[in-house]
Amino acid sequence: RTGISGVSAEGAATNLRAEQPDWDFERTRAAAQNSWRRQLSRIRAEFAKPVQSRIFYTALYHMSLGPQLFDDVDGRYRGMDLQIHQLAANEHNYTTFSLWDTFRAAHPAYALIQSDRVPDFVNTLIRMAEQSPAGMPVWPLQGTETECMTGYHSASVISEAIAKGFSGIDVERAYRVMMQRAVGENYEGLGYYRRLGYIPADRVGESVSKTFEYCYNDWAIARVAEKLGRHDDAAMLRVRSTNYKH
DSSP states (O other): OOOSSSSSSHHHOOOOOOOOSSSSSSHHHHHHHHHHHHTTTTTTOOOOHHHHHHHHHHHHHTTTTTEEEOOOSSSEOOOOTTTTHHHHHOOEEOOOOOOHHTTTTTTHHHHHHHTHHHHHHHHHHHHHHHHHOOOSOOSTTTTEEEOOOSSSSSSHHHHHHHHHTOOSOOOOHHHHHHHHHHHOOOOHHHHHHHHHHHTTTTTSHHHHHHHHHHHHHHHHHHHHHHHHHHHHHHHHHHHHHEEEEE
């Protein structure tokens, strides 16, 4: 039995008492198996060969390992500013967003098979952007920013959820943090990207990759700008999203 908390040792003990008040190994094992059966049954697929089925459902299992809950049963969590914050009732905070790895396919799949969690995922990313000294999340893990990938694809994930009409997301608040990164910060070559239309390889590492990632981020944010009626911003971002031509 293990109690886990990002807040305190006392929080870990409280979580353990709430989530597993007694100890019955067989009941715990059965509950875990049933939980995974429900998760893996969100997609029912048939294949010509058993090995294809194993590959598919193993991939679905891996995809279901994150993002992970990162709040205590009393709604407290440790933010990206390392301070303790309190969630409103029925809200959740998450961690382990390997966004460069997941914005293309995993998060679009979550929108289909984990739609109940998508607003919490997005609201977590917005809070992270507001609370983190590093700004928009890039690869947040356990209350810290690892900054180990290019682009800032929290914008891509947030924009996708807004474009697909998920409720419970403050679009203006989301747009504010995305535009702060897009037009206001000199993050990882963004100054060159805005001024020259590309990132010089002799000035910033991973210049081509970063240029391509920022193009997609711009295109994604432009969709939100249009939704909010910020047509000038949208037009500027759409033009910038073609910087890959340079």
